[in-house]
Amino acid sequence: MMKLDTVEIATNSPEQKQPYNELGLKDDEYARIKEILGRRPTSSELAMYSVMWSEHCSYKSSKIHLKQFGEKAVKSDALLVGIGENAGVVDIGQGYAVTFKIESHNHPSFIEPYQGAATGVGGIVRDILTMGARPIAVMDPLRFGLADAPDTRRVLPGVVAGIGGYGNCLGLPNIGGEIVFDETYAGNPLVNALCVGVMKHSDIKLAKAAGAGNLVVLYGAKTGGDGIGGVSVLASETFGSAGPAKRPSVQVGDPFAEKVLIECSLEIFAEDLVVGIQDLGGAGLSCATSELASAGTGGMQVYLERVPLRDDSLTPEEILMSESQERMCAIVEPTKINRFLAICKKWDVSATVIGEVTDGDRLRITWNNELIVEVPPRTVAHEGPVYNRPIQKPDYQDRIVSEKVSVPLPTDLDEIRSAILKLISSPNIADKSWVTSQYDKYVQGNTVLAQPEDSGLLRIDEVTHLGVAVSTDANARWSYLDPYEGAKLALAESCRNIATTGAKPLAVTNCLNFGSPEDAGVMWQFSETVRGLADACLELGLPITGGNVSFYNQTGAVAILPTPIIGVLGVIQDVRARTPMGFTKAGMDIYLLGREEFTLTGSEWAYLHNQRGGAAPRADLNHEARLVEVLLAGQELFNSAHDLSMGGLAASIVEAILKNGVGASIELSSTSEALFSETPGRVLVAIDPKNADALAKLSNSKTINCKKIGVTGGSELNINNAIKISIADLSKSHTEVFPKLFGNSERANRISA
């Protein structure tokens, strides 16, 4: 075993070589650590700095761009806790606060789909819990390589089983998500997970270690060798570099332990027993101790040998870096520690006092009385390197944008008929219930809307019927053509999805998935995306409450499509007034609200013809805001409402028909254009004919186009009385795709119980 490297030894052996490169630190970063400390770091300090200064934890490439979210932001009274804490918190009225956030677990999910996805859910749920909130739902925006690629058959079923396996066991309803296929995600699937939590204003908790003499308590699972180097190796550098020998780089989740941890923590919060709290996620104890300490005065003493271990052979460095799941770190006043420990005991959760808050500004960690870490914690947690990476528009950009989209549009009746069936059986559009039926959407008894609705909608208060809606959206094809507009369009779509169900958009979170930041073209995509999102939030008057950046989603020179996943949270005063997506009964008039241009760029129809070029549509946020107003003001007029997005009118109307098996007859001129165009900013609504005047007046007053296209009823989709497709045929094409592709994937089940 290696000799313990103490502060004293480090001071006296400045010449000793250290493996900082292997740990992912660059020469100048190592030099800076030496400068901060006035000596070489001990091996434990080096471990801490290396994980905390990794891209994943330090945001070193993204920081200077993300600043815009704060700078441009509108002042919002709704924002109770903003960017920087574990998750932002928004006021939804009646004394309630809601917190929500998305996080990525992309790389781990490629290596081990089940556990990668499972621990992704576990991690974001702990973030939400850490704010003092009860987690109330999850969502899972996903991206995979081509649906029929062999590796997708390995990755997708495993990811889905992992998300379900973990989320179901926690008792969190899954209320929505996305599944999109594109070959650029083949070696880089995106597994983003969103969690929503609710609390009373007074319950908000912060990650802060204040008050000398207060105790540092580690509670939850024991610490093992899981994911050591996981942060720096898995999340920051391109694949291939191996972690330390014999240490699993894969973390295994224990959802039962997390469920108990949640209930135990909520009971602890209810009795007001903590001063500060932090979950252990990426970078484990290194992160938790340095962040807690730097949010206080900086002083903290940790006795590392007290950390309960699952594997006795772990070294202090490894204990500091371990990413074992289902652990939390709390700061507790000495007078409250007994009650704290008693609640842990009730839930059979192990809890250990591993240190205390001290005067001074140093985080000191000892190992059997030997000092192995003595650092200013802010330098670990917040003062990592900041890069202003080179940015350059890729040379292919102008070329692809200038490409003319020329796809064959079907003309005769039979062609249109089969084009519709082809479109709705494209894996991107096809029915996702093979996936979503593996997720519990009912647990907790407050799910008002869930997949396949436009947004998930939850009841918050059973007496007043207050509720929230959440939607996640991205359109990577548009982002690829124009990342600035793409980000705006994604935000607009997400807001529209919220308003479509009857809720008012209130706050935004995001998960920005990109290739390597060391590629100037990727950095251009990234910076344009951030600029677009910040501008769009400003224009729509919405605060960004937090988010996550995932870089290095890249195989060799091929980066994924720029994929900013935007999550919007909305509020609905009375959940009983929500608008569902499906036609509910015959005899309703069907209207199309919104923009009337013709756009095939980036559409599913173009994609099915291998065309990815063209000029992306421009977001018209003023129009989007007016459309949202129509949707909200007209809520009681709408029998159903469904957003138009991927697949255009063809996809939307089929989904509205299939939801409850209520057919429709519509009249279209330029039929193919009308069916397959993907112009943003449109919604399909059904109203009682007696409300026609009211709708016309409302949309007029907001200058939103409003055009009647047909009526509901019958057992088919009838277009111009010429093309007729029975509900049975629509249903078959739409629903048979996923079972055929993924129905026999035993591998996904290997690991689940």
Add this chain to the structure above:
Amino acid sequence: MAKIIVEVMLKDEILDPQGQAVSAAMVRLGFNFVTGVRQGKRFEISTASTPTSDQVKEIEKAAETLLANTVIENFTVRVEG
């Protein structure tokens, strides 16, 4: 009839929540001498006739690709009975 047995266990360094839960339950039920439990899988594979050594080799391949997830699990293959 002889069968091929494949046993799949989580690698030692990998967390085994199932084994942990069983172990805790056993201690609660009074089996205090138990210090740990690991839970794995056991496959009994039947073949039409007594397995040949080639077939056992094939099953080793199957174990590696299908029955075990070698990222986190080890396996053994043997003929029994």
Add this chain to the structure above:
Amino acid sequence: MAKIIVEVMLKDEILDPQGQAVSAAMVRLGFNFVTGVRQGKRFEISTASTPTSDQVKEIEKAAETLLANTVIENFTVRVEG
């Protein structure tokens, strides 16, 4: 260190969908000589010192009451290693 091994398999007359799925997958993957697969559980139970025969008896009790559900499963207990 010796361990107590408990193997639990579904009774023959009980449907084993996991085993069936594995069997079907193996045949699809070209292992045509496989005629059937049953999937069960394997527990490795560690004890502080070499298990005594009394302890093995106790584990038999544990297997009967906890580790196996004798309504649908059979089990075996043995010391290994």
Add this chain to the structure above:
Amino acid sequence: MKIGVVTFPGSLDDRDAARAIERAGGQAVSLWHNSDDLKEVSAVVLPGGFSYGDYLRCGAIASFAPIMQSIVIAANHGFPVLGICNGFQILCESHLLPGALTRNHELHFLCRDQKLRIENNNSVWTSGFKSNQEILIPLKNGEGSYQCDDAVLATLEGENRVIARYIGEDPNGSRNLIAGISNERGNVVGLMPHPEHAIESLTGPSDDGLTFFTSILHSLVGR
């Protein structure tokens, strides 16, 4: 009328079950797994969830909890018990009900709105249903396939102890499409689908599930 809802570590639908009891007009009393105190409730619901993570077999570890020892004794004297999903699994593991629940035949967790036919409306938990009434309530589980040997099956069918049966596409491979059964005396009922998630059409596919809870309250009052 007090009805207990047991919380095991890993229980998930305990609050939903309590809500359903209150909605039906009863008083829900929370019972803790680690205590043998039934707190003078008149009936008990074992809720859905993943008790102890369901890591060994669903319901296996929970069946040894102190509260279960009290429930087994009481149930053998006619005390009404409803086990929903994980609760059903616990009842089988406790041998209050015969048979076992095993992995769904498709091997996936399955959450969907499920049609059932109430086959027996003589039990205290189903007396409010019309005979052969068809209902729609959520089904959500990974191990919901009811299995037992032929003799047990014959007894269950012969004694009219199948409480509810799946209609339409077989969700999980249960023998005779069994969704729920009762013990000989009819006081203990296990049901795989979730009536507590169908007490109002706002948050469930229907309000059909409420009848299980009004049934028990009426039965108790009528005693």
